[in-house]
Amino acid sequence: MSPIVEMRELRKSFGAVDVLKGVTFDVERGQVAAIIGQSGSGKSTALRCIDHLEKINGGELTVCGHALHTDKPDLAALRKDVGIVFQGYNLFPHLTVGQNITMAPKLVHRRSRKEADEIGREMIAKVGLADRWDYYPEQLSGGQQQRVAIARSLAMQPKLMLFDEVTSALDPKLTGEVLRVMEKLASEGMTMILVTHEMQFARNVADKVIYMRDGRVHEMGGPEILSQPSTPELADFVNEEF
Amino acid sequence: MNMNFLLLLLDGLKGTVILSLLTFLVGGTAGFIVALSRLSPFAPLRIAAQLWTQVVQGIPLLVIMGIVYFGPAIYGIFAVPPLIAATIAMAIWASAYLGEIWYGCLRSVNKPQWEAAECLGLTRWQRMSRVILPQALRLAIPPTVGFMVIIVKNTSISSLVVGYAELSYNAKVINNSSFEPFLYFGLAGLFYFLVCYPLSVQARALERKLNVANR
Known part of the structure; x- marks a missing residue:
């Protein structure tokens, strides 16, 4: 089966x-890929390209x-297959959970109202917030809002989930509750690509670690590269982050 | 004070209210189209809307009123009834300002909201109608109510050119025979105030209320 994401010389x-x-990198079906790297290394941009939030200039x-990489990509079809969760949650403030x-x-x-409610209730239970169904986003903590954002993406039953530094705005306790939800998703076989600074999480959950530096993939491999990096740059980066 | 004059003034007040409502209705519709056009992905439409806003805002309402009322008649096309002429001129004027106000409100909804809606697969129109407009509406209510006050007062300009029987026009007519400008223009002023003041209070209250909700 061909990879779910095939990125070639992307510019x-x-x-x-x-x-x-x-x-250049691939992500296979069922894989969890973690993109790591300093700020400005291009990791978020690479992720945003995957959901066509940034138009690519070259490569495939x-x-x-x-x-x-075509002139008129089928964005409607893409968005049905790909879900994304942002750093700033971006829930719609005028709507309930x-x-x-x-x-x-x-x-x-x-979907009918009934069907959508069923799927929605299932997803909100999955992120552990079933009792917050009728709340407004402003009544929830940051961690809870982020979990709702995950549930909102999941309700579209995507084949691939993207996470763009989803815990960067949260304190450690709230980070933990969001990471647990993501871990559960990974264990259920969801294909996930995450841009993250959570090295511990990357090491425990990711099947593939992509270290980006200055707009390129500098080192890539299994989670073991975090403990035995083969480039001095990744070694330095890992030392700083842990 | 002459009772007939008072009734005439009240009749003028009715004219003012009718013209104000028509202006808000027609000008609001046009202004909404202007605001949406300014966010269109289609460049010519965007530019046309911006040009419309700038040109109209650069011309005094009185001049717009004159063009709309006298223009067609002079070229012998048709004589525009005063209320229609006044409504068209006021609506042209209001569309430029309301369009600008609402465009600003739409723009002030954060860009990530667009992105989130886009990534969920919503079409452009769904994003606008389900996500952006409801949020912009909250922001738009206070300045819109505030602008309604300006509409009510500016209906008086139609008395100069068009001769539609609204409050200022009737006050002028009465003064021409009574020579009591302080009394009748004063009363007219009081009537304007009685219509506008509740609107101003309402605008301020809404502003406070919505700010709290928007924290």
């Missing part, structure tokens, strides 16, 4: 600044069978 620049200078990128979660299944998948 992206913002004006005169080259952020991605030829990034195929996600869930959708080629994104339940409405946040069921809106897209109703509008995009054309």
Whole structure:
């Protein structure tokens, strides 16, 4: 079976600044890939390219069978297959938790209210917030909001989940509750790509670690590269982060 | 004080309220289209809306009123009834300002909200109608109510050119025969105040309330 994400020599620049200078990696179905690296290494940009939030300037990128390097990629189809969770949660503040979660299944998948509610209730239970269904986002803690954001993405039943530094805005206790949800997803076989600073989590959960540096993949391998890095740069980075 | 004059003033007040409502309805609809156009992915539409806003904001309402009322008649096309002419001119004027206010409100909804909605697979229109508009609406209510006060007062400009029987026009007519400007213009002023003041209070209250919710 072909990889769920195939990235080949991906290039992206913002004006005169080259952020991605030829990034190549694959993520297989069922894998958990962790992208790590310093700020400005291009790791978030690489992740955003996968959901076409950034238009790519060169190279090839195929996600869930959708080629994104063409002139008119099928974005509607891409978004049905890919879910993304952001650092800032980005819940819709005017809607309750339940409405946040069921809106897209109703509008995009054309599910009935009843079906959407069933899926939504299942997902909110999965993130451990079943009793918060009727709350508004502002009534929840950051960690809870982030878990709702995860449930909202899951309700679209994506084939691939992207996590863009989802715990960076949270304190350690709240980080823990979000990471536990992600760990559970990984154990259920969800294909996940996460940009993260949580080295411990990457080591315990990731099947693949991608270390980015200056717009390129500098070192890539299993989680063991975090304990036995083969490049001095990754060794330095790991030392700083742990 | 002459009872007939008072009734005439009240009749003018009715005219003012009708014109204000029509202006808000027609100008609001046009302004909404202007605001949406300014966010369109289609560049010509975006530019046209921006041009419309700038040109209209650069012309006094009185001049717009004159063009709309006298223009068609002079070219012998047709005579525009005063209420229609006043409504069109006021709506043109209001559309530029309401369009600008609402565009700002739509813009002030955070960009990540667009992204989140986009990534869930919502179409452009769904993103706008389900995610952005409801949030912008909360922001828009106080300045919109505030602008309604300006609409009510600016309906008086239609008295100068068009001769539609609203409050200022009737006050002027009465003064021409009574020569009591302080009394009748004063009363007119009081009537304007009685319509506008509750709106101002409401705008301030809404602003406070929505700010709390927006913390």
